[in-house]
Amino acid sequence: MTLQRRPGQLVIAGFLGAVAVGTALLLLPIAASGESASFMQALFTATSAVCVTGLIVTDTPVFWSGFGEAVILVLIQIGGLGVMTVASLLGVPVSRRLDLSSRLVAAASTRSVSLGDVRRMLIRAVVIAGVVEASVAIVLTVRFVVGYGEPLGRALWDGVFHAVSGYNNAGFALFSSSLMDFVSDPWICLPIAIATILGGLGLPVILEVLRERRHPVRWSLHSKITLLMTALLLVGGTGFFLVTEWDNTATMGALSNADRILASFIHAVNARTAGFNSVDTGAMHTESWLGTIILMFIGVGSGSTGGGIKVTTFAVLAVVIWSELRGEPDANLFDRRISQGTQRQALTVALLAVAIVVLPTLWMTATSRFHVDEILFEVTSAFTTTGLSTGITGSLAWYHQVVLCALMFIGRLGPITLGTALALRANRRLYRLPESAPIIG
Template identity: 55%
Template sequence: MNPARLTIAGFALAAVLGTGLLMLPLASQDGQGTDVVTALFTAVSALCVTGLVVVDTAGFWSGFGQVVVLVLIQVGGFGIMALASLLGVLVARRLGLRGQLAAAAETKTLSPGDVRLILVGVARTSLVVEAVTAAVLAVRFATGYGEPVPRALWLGVFHSISAFNNAGFALWSDSLTRFSTDPWICLPITAAVVVGGLGFPVLFELRRHLRAPSRWSLHTKLTVLGSAVLMVVGPVVVCVLEWRNPATLGSLSVPGRLLAGFFQGVMPRTAGFNSVDIAQMNSATWLGSDVLMFIGGGSAGTAGGIKVTTFAVLLLLIVSEARGDEDATVFGRTLPRNLHRQALSVALLGVGAVVTSAMVLVATTRFPLDQVLYEVVSAFATVGLSTGITAQLPPGGQLLLVALMFLGRTGTITLATALALRSRPRLYQLPAERTIVG
C-alpha cells in the first residue's frame, strides 16, 4: 500500500469510527441515538475540518458527542498519518521508511528525512497556538460574559481547536454572530485560523528565518504573499458589497462593520465561522466567497481549497504565456514543468468535482444555483460556511456533500493516486505534434 492509499484508508477508518461513536445513544442529548446519515455527515465534517452541519452542534449533541466531534477535528487537522507517525516516534523512537513516506504524503514535507522533526514540531505548534487561543477566549468568556470558569474553559478549548484546525464548528446555533463586534473573540479566532491555514512547513521556516525573507524558500514566499493579498481582498469585497446591507453589516456601527467585514472576509480561507448571517448576504458576496473558498489556504496546513500556491502557479503560467516566455519564473526561480501539470490537475479536478456536484443538486433539489454552488464549494474546500440549506438537503444530497468533504480533505491528486491500480513508466517518447489551442 503506497502512502496515498494509506492516507485514504486512515481517513476512511477514522470516519467509520467517528460515525459509530456519534450513533451511540450517549452521544445525543435525547439519548435516542442518531441515524447513520446524520452521524456520518457530522463525523466526516469534523474529521475533514469542514464545519458544515445538519444538526445544531450545541443543541443536538451531548457532552460526549461534542468531545467526539472535537477529537475528530484535532485528529483530522493533524492528519491521520502524521498522528500515527508521531506516536511511532514517541513510542519506538524510530520510523521505518514506509512510515516516513506515509507521513510525508500527509504533511507534504519536502524530504522523508525531515519527517521526524516535522511531526514533533507540528505537535508543539498545534498545542502552543491552541493553548494560547484557548486561554484568551476563556478569560473573555468568563469576565465579559459571566460564564462559569469550567464552562469558559470548555468554550475556549473547543473554539481554539476548531479555529486552529480551520474547522468552524461552534457551540452556538448562530455560530459567532452574537460576538460580531467583540474583538476579544473575533481577533484571536482569526489569528488561529490564519496561523493554522499557512501550513506547517511555512511556520517552521518563518520561525527560523522570520527576519531574513531572502532565505525563505519559494513555497514560503508564494504562500505568505498570496495569503497576505487574499487577506486584504476578502475583507474589502465583503465590506464593499455588504456595507449598506441592513441584514448583515448595515446595522452595525462603523468599527463594528470593519471588524465583522474583516472577520467574514478571512473566514472563507477556510474556516466556517460566521459573525453575520450568511443567508442574508448578497448574491455577489456569495460569488466572491466562492472564489476565496475555492483558492483556500496554504499547503500542508489545516485549510482546504486548491491551495494558494496552486493558484499562484496557475497565475504565473498565465503571465508567462502572455509575455511569450518559455518558462514561468518568480523570485529568481524557474517553476519546473511537472509543477505546471500538477497545478493544472489539481485545479481542473476541483472544478470538475464542484461543477458536477452543483449540477446534481440543482437537478434534484428546489434550491437556486447560487445557494447550491456556495454549499458545494464550501464542502469541497472544507470551509463549512453555509447559506442554511445543508440540513434541508435530501439524504442523497447530504451524502454527496460528504463525498466532496472527503475529497477536499484528502486532496484530488492524493485520491486519484490512491485509486490508480498501478503506475506504468514509459520507456520511450512519442513524436511531438502541436494542436490548436483556443
C-alpha cells in the same frame, strides 16, 4: 503492489477509519442531548469533523451532548493533524525511530518533502498546534468569564473547543449562531481568526518563518508565495465584503464603521476554508456569495489544515498566464523559474477541482428544490472543507448529503492524493511521441 509501497492508500484508510469510529461514537445514546442521532446525522457530522469542514445537519450545541461535543473535538484534532501523523507519533516513544514505511505514510499525510525530516516535523506539528491552541484558548476563556459571565468550567470548554476548531480550520462552534453574537467583539473574533490564519499557512511555512525570521530573503519560493497570497486575499477579501455588504441591514448595515471592518475581515478569513461566520451568510448579497465561493475555491496554504486548490496552485497558474500573455518562454516568480512539472500539476489540480465542483452542482440542482447559486455554494464549501453555508445543508435529501460527505472527503485528501492512491499501477513510457501543436483559441 503492497500497501507499504502506496502510503496514500494508508492515509485514505486512516481517514475512513476515523470517520467510521466517529460515526459509531456519535450513534451512541450518550452522544446526543435527546433522541439518539440517526445514521446519516452521525456519519455527516463525523465526516465533517474529520475532514475539518464544519458543515452541519444538526445544531451542534443543541443536538449533541457534552460527550458528543468531545467526540467532535477529538475528530477535528485528528483530522487537522492527519490520522497517519497521529498514528506515527504514537509509535515514536516506543520505537524511538520511524521505519521507512511509516515515514512514507507520514510524508504523504503532511506533504513533507524530505523523508528524513518527517519525524522531526511530526513532533513540531503537535508542539506548534498545542502552543497556538493553548494561547488562543486562554484568551477566549478569560473573555468568556470577564465579558460574558460564564462559569469558569464552561468558559474553559468554550475556549478550548473554539481554539482547536479555529486552528484546524474546522469552523465547528458551540453557539447556534456561530460567532454572530460576537460580531462586534474583537476579543473573541480576532484570536480565532489568528488561529485560523496560522493553521492555514501550513507547517512548512510556519517552521521556515520561525527558523529564518531574521532573514526573510532566505525564505523558500513556497513560503514567499503562501505569505504574499495570504496577505493579498485577506486584504482584498476584506475590502470586497466591506463594499458589497456595507448597506445590507441583514448583515453589516446596522453595524458601526469599525464593526463593519471587523466583520468583513472575519468573513474574509473564514471564507478561506475556516467556516465560522460572524454575520448571517444566508442573508448576504449574491455578489458576496460569489466572492466567498472564489475565496473558498482558492483556499489556503499547502500542507495546512485547510482546503481549496491552495494559494500556491492559484499563484502558479496566474504567473503562467501572465508569462504567456507577455510571450515569455518561462514562468518566473521571485527570481525563480517554475518547473514544467509544477505547472502541469497546478493545472491538473485546478481542472480536477472545477470538475469535482461543477458536476455535483449540476446534479443536485436538477434533483433538488434549491437554486443553483445555493447549491454551488454548498458544494464548493464541502469540497474546499470550508463549512460556510447558506443554510440549506440540513434540508437536503439524504443522498445529497452523502454526496457532500464524499466531497468533504475528497477535498480533505486532495484530488492528486486520492487519484494516486486508487491507481492500480504507475505507468511509465519508455519513449516519447513526435511533437505537434494543435491550434489553441
